């Protein structure tokens with residue numbers, strides 16, 4: 040604390056990201072990164088971008104990237120907004136679309152950046168409890184509200200809603216913006232992007248960090264009808280004209296274009312997820328059904344904190360949240376087959 044701080048800084052409760060420690064030979068399964076590197080074509084595009092043009096500012100509207108995303112998802116470039124990671128896209132969304140007189144709704148167990156952004160922008164929020172089985176019940180959102188945001192699949196549970204449930208939510212709230220955060224959608228859920236054609240209240244947010252192996256490049260995007268995208272552009276152009284640098288714009292284009300690489304990595308992660316789910320089940324864990332690149336699991340006998348600490352001693356890092364309802368759960372990112380085997384071996388040594 041300091042007398043030099045503004046009032047707003049005193050009141051902030053910043054988000055705490057998963058650790059990025061420097062431990063030798065670490066099995067890092069704590070921040071849902073993709074264990075496979077990006078496509079060699081992405082690296083070539085980034086290298087070429089670095090060798091040419093860094094003297095100049097990037098395209099402030101990232102038009103080529105927006106056109107590439109638009110073609111891929113069957114929308115127009117005017118319906119695509121891009122930002123420095125989907126966290127930035129979400130931050131602008133909170134400010135541009137989620138602050139109203141009535142409260143913003145999101146699940147009680149969800150992405151922990153939502154309460155952080157709500158406090159940053161002075162948004163009144165109300166949490167909606169997940170069911171006893173940790174699923175989201177759309178009927179629970181039938182209450183007065185100004186807007187709704189949910190991840191699909193949800194994080195950290197990994198559980199997905201079918202598109203029909205998302206459509207019900209959109210129909211029940213024609214007067215409110217509904218944001219679906221699809222950070223993990225490529226690992227097994229249905230994207231709501233096609234619904235943006237029919238529902239003017241829907242904004243879908245995605246990221247290149249997970250399924251496209253580019254957490255280090257910082258690229259995220261949103262798709263929605265023009266009035267919603269226009270609101271995001273107004274905030275962005277009042278904040279930072281150049282959120283995506285030249286390397287990020289060209290690297291992200293190459294990532295979308297290399298479909299084969301994307302499919303191969305994603306399929307391998309889904310296969311490894313089945314392997315980990317089964318192995319955890321055989322060792323006394325209750326594993327929630329995951330449509331993401333992680334599993335959320337609780338052991339019948341040992342506490343989440345104890346297992347996380349034990350794994351850490353064996354240089355296997357997983358995420359543990361010291362929060363009500365989930366303090367005995369572990370969120371475990373799906374790694375390569377070898378990393379999954381090391382996880383299981385470490386668990387066998389602990390349990």
Ligand SMILES: *Cc1c(COP(=O)(O)O)cnc(C)c1O
Pocket residue numbers: 071123124125126127150190194220222245246247248254257258259
């Ligand atoms: C990882 C994640 C994001 C943010 O990803 P970026 O790296 O900022 O693009 C957004 N929402 C959820 C639910 C996430 O798990």
